[in-house]
Amino acid sequence: MPRRHGSLQFAPRKRAKTQKAVFRSYPDLKLDKPTLVAFPGYKVGMVHVLLKEDRPGKLNIGQLITLASTVIETPPIKVIGFRPYVASYYGLKALTTALKIGKDDIISKYLTVGDGVDNWDNALSKLEDGRDKIREVRILAYTRPDLAGIHKKKPELVEIPVRGGSIGERMEFSESIIGSLIKIDQVFKKGQLIDVTGVTKGHGWQGVVRRFGIELLRHKAGKGRWRVGSLGSRHPPYITWRVPRAGQTGYHKRTEYNKRILIMEDLTQENSLDVTPSGGFKNYGVLRSQYIVVSGSIPGPTKRFVFIRHPIRPKYDELPIPEISYVSSVGWLKR
Secondary structure: OOOOOOOOOOOOOOOOOOOOOOOOOOOOOOOOOEEEEEEEEEEEEEEEEEEEOOOOOOOOOOOOOEEEEEEOOOOOOOEEEEEEEEOOOOOOOOOOOOEEEEEOOOOHHHHHOOOOOEOHHHHHHHHHHHHHHHEEEEEEEEEOOOOOOOOOOOOEEEEEEEEOHHHHHHHHHHHHHHOOOOOHOOOOOOOOEEEEEEEEOOOOEEEEHHHHOOOOOOOOOOOOOOOOOOOOOOOOOOOOOOOOEEEEOOOOEEEEEEEEEEEEEOOOOOOOOOOOOOOOEEEOOOOOOOOEEEOOOOOOOOOOOOOOOOOOOOOOOOOOOOOEEEEEOEEEOOO
């Protein structure tokens, strides 16, 4: 039987349910004050960055290295509510949902609440009875793709956990930011590691050679070369799930770990660094709001929604702000 490839940990390889990929777990940050643990964005394109190696343990530390990097536009998000969770037999259960959605909010026309929603008093009354049982607090916010260069109108509604401090401090923090815009520099900082999740580029239905990378059969194979040599024994007449089979390729949810933030800029401020190349990014356009540049590649094609969180298994405890000398779309920053 030809040698097979491809990790079995991703089985079944089926299409993602939605392009809005989110995390199912988040790190427990040991911070003194509450903060958000994740932030949404949109994939823009790639550049390469020349910077000084400053990661501990590297052989070429102190020398200039080149890293292929990905640009992610991260327009601010608007907080419209929060949701406390209590422990139950089946896991976390929402105690209540406090919402403040005005008539002018973009998300209102997509939630069939044209006149807005304000259940603040009812939600606070429910909190009084179960405030001691709260185990986790998450804020509800929506993205602002209209502020980015993505030419998209419909926002995504996201739920982001709050970590750090006590439960009471998290509740006060969530109540204080209702109706405000949160920027990415309030969640992350330059030089730190992050995790990025998204839905990969779809390739439709593909055969076993493209899907699993198995070897071609010899040219005198009787029933074709681009197929599996053996499906297993004749008895019992059953094909196990371990045998490579044709099927959906791509459009899967995948997570990239320990990507480093190399650049974080706000184009709405003066004297900010704009990494947009001449003519704009291919298939994307021009950056218009906040953005970050992370080391390496991330899942998905251009314009796709991605979700960013603090690293759940960081490789380094803390890294300094990188010393960047050159960006391919800008040129030399310093020599």
